[in-house]
Amino acid sequence: MNQAVETLKTLMQVYGPSGHEEQIAGVIEEMVRPYVDEVYRDALGSVIAVKRCGGKKVMLAGHMDQIGYIVTHIDENGFLRVANVGGVTPQWELFHAVRFENGVRGIVGFETKHEDYRTLKTDHLFIDIGAESYEEARSMVNVGDMCIFEAPVIETEKRLTGPYLDDRIGCAMIIEALKKLENCKYDVYAAFTVQEEVGCRGGHTTAFGIEPDIGVACDITPSPDTPETTKICSVKVGCGPAIKVKDGHLIAHPVVRRWMEDSAEAANIPVQNEVLAFGGTDAGDIALSRAGVKAGTLSIATRFGHSVAETVSIRDYEQCIDLLVSMLQRDYE
Ligand SMILES: [Zn+2]
Missing domain, CATH: 2.40.30.40 (Peptidase M42, domain 2)
Structure with a gap:
């Protein structure tokens, strides 16, 4: 049994539309608590799990809410x-x-x-x-x-399909990375945010409260790698974690991109660049928090986004977890 996939499947089935994330917040808190030093919620309901290893503050964000x-x-x-x-x-x-x-x-x-x-x-x-x-x-x-x-969650040899990979997969990546993490170089603030789907509101408030030195959102991105599909984005399912360069809300900070690229190389993980003409993630709000935060997004190529059959590659998902671990073991500059 693939534990990372089981974690994700569990999270995909918990109720939590925007503004009503109470149930999923409770499930995530219990899952993450053994691997961190402190867990708290902010006023809007986002869960923040802190692992203190010294060093600069890294904020990781995955949104809990659902459409x-x-x-x-x-x-x-x-x-x-x-x-x-x-x-x-x-x-x-x-x-x-x-x-x-x-x-x-x-x-x-x-x-x-x-x-x-x-x-x-x-x-x-x-x-x-x-x-x-x-x-x-x-x-x-x-x-x-x-x-x-x-809708059903379907696991095949290579793929996982179901509703709400957006963005329970981002939450699962962060939880699984915290489980595997050794030799961490940072104080890690894992924010499981509320209300992303209605305007990145939890990303906004958690970033303000955490005041990170650097921030990374983990989220899905559309993968137009199916027949006769408009190329709104550049990524492909099965080609590894995607490093966002730009979307409608964010131009990823070069320091964050380099940190991701170098960490991927060190861990021998293939990556692909992502340019998306529109849309956004919590990273856009993290970047504009207070006087500004270096921010980027680790994306996973996803077919049929915002349908009940969102589809990802299981290998891409595992590589995203390993990339997060590698990043947290490495100086970003
Ligand atoms: Zn999302």
């Missing part, structure tokens, strides 16, 4: 109407299952009068939770409740 839907309205027949939490594409969610914090489950349906899928909007969707009236639905959920998508 999903929030109930805006319950109709007279007991169907729920919803709005997005984060970047959800309506066409991709049709007929998928959802789960609320209290365990209520439903299926995403749509108004079939909209025959053109291309123009389908979230307004045209509803969630069927099996209620037969407003009153029955109201006894199960309330306006303002959030649901996440439920």
Whole structure:
């Protein structure tokens, strides 16, 4: 059994949409506690795990929150109407299952009068939770409740597929790196952040509180390496950890990139450069914290991002863990 994969599979199935990360925060705290000196939460709910080995402060960030839907309205027949939490594409969610914090489950349906899928909007969707009236639905959920998508996690020889690799894989990488870490050269602040999917809010507050010397976000990046796909990014699944050069919110600091490259070389890990035309991660907010922080992102190439079948290479994931360990054993300048 691959322990790193088991950790990731566990994290992928815990409830935690943006702003409601309580359950996943509890699971991560318990997982990480044996490997660090201190664990605390900030006011917004981000978990910060500190391992003190002396030296400069390195902040690692993985976001705990998930995309999903929030109930805006319950109709007279007991169907729920919803709005997005984060970047959800309506066409991709049709007929998928959802789960609320209290365990209520439903299926995403749509108004079939909209025959053109291309123009389908979230307004045209509803969630069927099996209620037969407003009153029955109201006894199960309330306006303002959030649901996440439920789908199987599938492990094959080379790949792992499922919902919420974004960004439970970043959280898992950090936890697994802390487990393996020996001869660390830094005070490591591992931040498991809230509300990234709605604007990197936990990254913003944790960076301010930690005041790091250098910061690295661990997150997924789209991998347009499938047939007839627009090349919005340059990375490929299976070609090793990706070192972000630029996205919509960040130009990675050259010191961080060099630190990653040198650490990869020392550990004999193949890496690829990533340039993404849009989007962003917590690193963008870490970089702009206080008077500025040297920041970068360790990305993992991911197919079908923000769908229920996000797909990564297991070897890429293991190499990301090893790269983090190698970085923490090496001076960044
Ligand atoms: Zn993410």
